[in-house]
Amino acid sequence: MVTVNRNYLKLPGSYLFSTIAKKVKAYKEANPQAKVISLGIGDVTQPLVPAVIEALHKAVEEMGHAETFHGYAPDLGYEFLRTAIAKNDYQHRGCHIEADEIFVSDGAKSDSGNIQEIFGLDNKVAVCDPVYPVYVDTNVMAGRTGDYSQERGNFDGVIYMPCKEENGFVPELPKEVPDLIYLCFPNNPTGGAITKDQLQEWVDYANKNGSVIIYDAAYEAYITQDNVPHSIYECEGARTCAIELRSFSKNAGFTGVRLGFTVVPKELVRDNVSLHSLWARRHGTKFNGAPYIVQRAGEAVYSDEGKAQLKEQVGYYQRNAKAILDGLSQAGFTVSGGVNAPYIWLKTPDKMASWDFFDYLLEKANVVGTPGSGFGAHGEGFFRLTAFGTYENTLEAIERIKNL
Amino acid sequence: MVTVNRNYLKLPGSYLFSTIAKKVKAYKEANPQAKVISLGIGDVTQPLVPAVIEALHKAVEEMGHAETFHGYAPDLGYEFLRTAIAKNDYQHRGCHIEADEIFVSDGAKSDSGNIQEIFGLDNKVAVCDPVYPVYVDTNVMAGRTGDYSQERGNFDGVIYMPCKEENGFVPELPKEVPDLIYLCFPNNPTGGAITKDQLQEWVDYANKNGSVIIYDAAYEAYITQDNVPHSIYECEGARTCAIELRSFSKNAGFTGVRLGFTVVPKELVRDNVSLHSLWARRHGTKFNGAPYIVQRAGEAVYSDEGKAQLKEQVGYYQRNAKAILDGLSQAGFTVSGGVNAPYIWLKTPDKMASWDFFDYLLEKANVVGTPGSGFGAHGEGFFRLTAFGTYENTLEAIERIKNL
Numbered sequence A, B: 001m002v003t004v005n006r007n008y009l010k011l012p013g014s015y016l017f018s019t020i021a022k023k024v025k026a027y028k029e030a031n032p033q034a035k036v037i038s039l040g041i042g043d044v045t046q047p048l049v050p051a052v053i054e055a056l057h058k059a060v061e062e063m064g065h066a067e068t069f070h071g072y073a074p075d076l077g078y079e080f081l082r083t084a085i086a087k088n089d090y091q092h093r094g095c096h097i098e099a100d101e102i103f104v105s106d107g108a109k110s111d112s113g114n115i116q117e118i119f120g121l122d123n124k125v126a127v128c129d130p131v132y133p134v135y136v137d138t139n140v141m142a143g144r145t146g147d148y149s150q151e152r153g154n155f156d157g158v159i160y161m162p163c164k165e166e167n168g169f170v171p172e173l174p175k176e177v178p179d180l181i182y183l184c185f186p187n188n189p190t191g192g193a194i195t196k197d198q199l200q201e202w203v204d205y206a207n208k209n210g211s212v213i214i215y216d217a218a219y220e221a222y223i224t225q226d227n228v229p230h231s232i233y234e235c236e237g238a239r240t241c242a243i244e245l246r247s248f249s250k251n252a253g254f255t256g257v258r259l260g261f262t263v264v265p266k267e268l269v270r271d272n273v274s275l276h277s278l279w280a281r282r283h284g285t286k287f288n289g290a291p292y293i294v295q296r297a298g299e300a301v302y303s304d305e306g307k308a309q310l311k312e313q314v315g316y317y318q319r320n321a322k323a324i325l326d327g328l329s330q331a332g333f334t335v336s337g338g339v340n341a342p343y344i345w346l347k348t349p350d351k352m353a354s355w356d357f358f359d360y361l362l363e364k365a366n367v368v369g370t371p372g373s374g375f376g377a378h379g380e381g382f383f384r385l386t387a388f389g390t391y392e393n394t395l396e397a398i399e400r401i402k403n404l
Helices: A006-010 A016-030 A050-063 A079-093 A108-118 A133-142 A196-209 A275-286 A292-300 A304-330 A354-365 A391-402 B006-010 B016-030 B050-063 B079-093 B108-118 B133-142 B196-209 B275-286 B292-301 B304-330 B354-365 B391-402
Strands: A102-105 A125-129 A158-162 A180-184 A212-216 A242-247 A260-263 A335-337 A343-347 A382-386 B102-105 B125-129 B158-162 B180-184 B212-216 B242-247 B260-263 B335-337 B343-347 B382-386
Touching: A006 A133, A006 B275, A016 A354, A050 A292, A050 A304, A050 B050, A079 A102, A079 A260, A079 A292, A102 A108, A102 A275, A108 A133, A108 A212, A108 A242, A108 A260, A108 A275, A108 B275, A125 A133, A133 B275, A180 A196, A196 A212, A275 B006, A275 B108, A275 B133, A304 A335, A304 A343, A304 A391, A354 A382, A354 A391, B006 B133, B016 B354, B050 B292, B050 B304, B079 B102, B079 B260, B079 B292, B102 B108, B102 B275, B108 B133, B108 B212, B108 B242, B108 B260, B108 B275, B125 B133, B180 B196, B196 B212, B292 B304, B304 B335, B304 B343, B304 B391, B354 B382, B354 B391
Parallel strands: A125 A158, A125 A180, A180 A212, A212 A242, B125 B158, B125 B180, B180 B212, B212 B242
Antiparallel strands: A102 A260, A242 A260, A335 A343, A343 A382, B102 B260, B242 B260, B335 B343, B343 B382
């Protein structure tokens, strides 16, 4: 008789953002006149920039002619894109990363969910708390955790590293040494950043203990401060302990285009096995490459025009972040994030529970955000707002919240 | 200390098609004047049809304007595409499949590799032999098999179902009842087809024993005979035992565009759990939707123009298949497949080993095919040719083989 993967049954309820979408839908149906503004899910609102649109049209045209048609892509990504990434995102920043250490994918969500597959089931996983749900959920599904504790609001067998006001939302090095350490900086959901010196401590800790850091740098384009690293490979020794996940969603608005990549340095060996070769095998067996036209769009992100246009686009969202941060701060809220990240982390007033504040904001201000508790137990009492709305909507949302 | 997923280490050598690519590259470098024709990997050569190109350009244009920009897609696929699929691929054929039983993905390779994740590790897997390598490899990687036996050329703990000349390349019902049964018809690599009556026997067998059939129908567009089913849901009772995988790669030339889908009927329950809900959870957690522009391209496949243009494109490849089949048959080779599939299965002359024949053909005729043994032990002594070349190259390759 067929058995199912019963680890799935440990997952409580549905995916956070599905729950929010359902609540918002119900509210809109009950209040059709309400003008609801979403600063909730991290989806962008600005169109693709002209350089990317042009590259897409050109690639589409190529696909329509036999001489320039492209069938199966190389599993690991086209050379033109891997080279552009290696050069612009790494070598220009002084990081030693080669093109063949870059694995192009259909996005960082897939990669951050799939990367755990190359590790044994007996590894102990550490995550920040609060945290992007995919890291934990995919480890639960794989069987690397215990059961969900309703009381604690998290899973047995996972090392949760609290990110609190007191530590500036950067976790302390855990006392119990984890095998796999998921770090995301600039952080989702808190918008907090890590300095290069702080990150170096993590790299040293991982190297000393033989741990592997899975470093999600999806929001690096939003960094404004000099001492905040764009890549973990800016730290010495990261090539022997870190995998980096990167996305085109937030620096180029590719949420609906789907492109990302993972970096696995060739020096990264554990259990006497090259993680680079394991990921190459995984990628080559369970994935068939990102679309040619999308990889050409990715290449355009690194052209001179693309860079200039995207600097402006990111600047647009950064201005939103500042508007939220300043506005809410003036209104007397305790807010953080937003300086090196597109996320603002808001402390709910009067210790209101996160989901209560969600309902309150939806009903009283018609503004949608994300309850901090949806990201983990230590997110309780907090609330995430994103800078990805339009400027006009962002200003209006802030006005409405101010006037509550 | 970090441990790796040691199941990966059971996999012998590299992925079949990487090995072929390396051999061909080496030959070309040593013989730069050779005009090598590939009828090897199942990649298409004809450009995307005009209806698809038009849809792509239109969708790209939408992505360039704020009012029509599309960010994150629904995890499970856009309604417009799921509805078109349900209507055209299923309801028009009399199959009861609803739009919300269709999960849009980035291609059938990903789906056929990922689908095993929703099942327990204790399930016994059955595959045809020879077989598309991804089914077995991904089960090996998950830990659902034993070790690789160099002697037998396959894995312990897997039920291999021989597809031989004697059984017309359709396997017999296995005596040891498997839990998960992978079937691909029209078949890759043999090009063999299964009749509706034969497939009904498998459906009945699965329902009787509580097994699940994972039915890969990637090549259904090539079916020319009336008694050959396009979908397993043409069989009575399939909704309670079968998952179907479908691709846009071969019916619409999307190998470099990346689009596919999986059908999981809501009645499909095992171990008291709905497989539909498990796959929805998997899809929603580890995947973030296919690109908007690609889903619009998929929609165009079902437009009147798209259908007419693609009928012609598939006809082009079918003509190739016939040319290979007739040509090699006249030349005295024993060939099968090609009538309901884009693959021709050739018996090597004089019991030559498959890889020897590969080398022979590459060196003497500069023609690349795929060694049958690369697909499994029972593929030894066979060789796969594909109909996806250009007509001119296909004719020339056949001439060269004839003249050997």
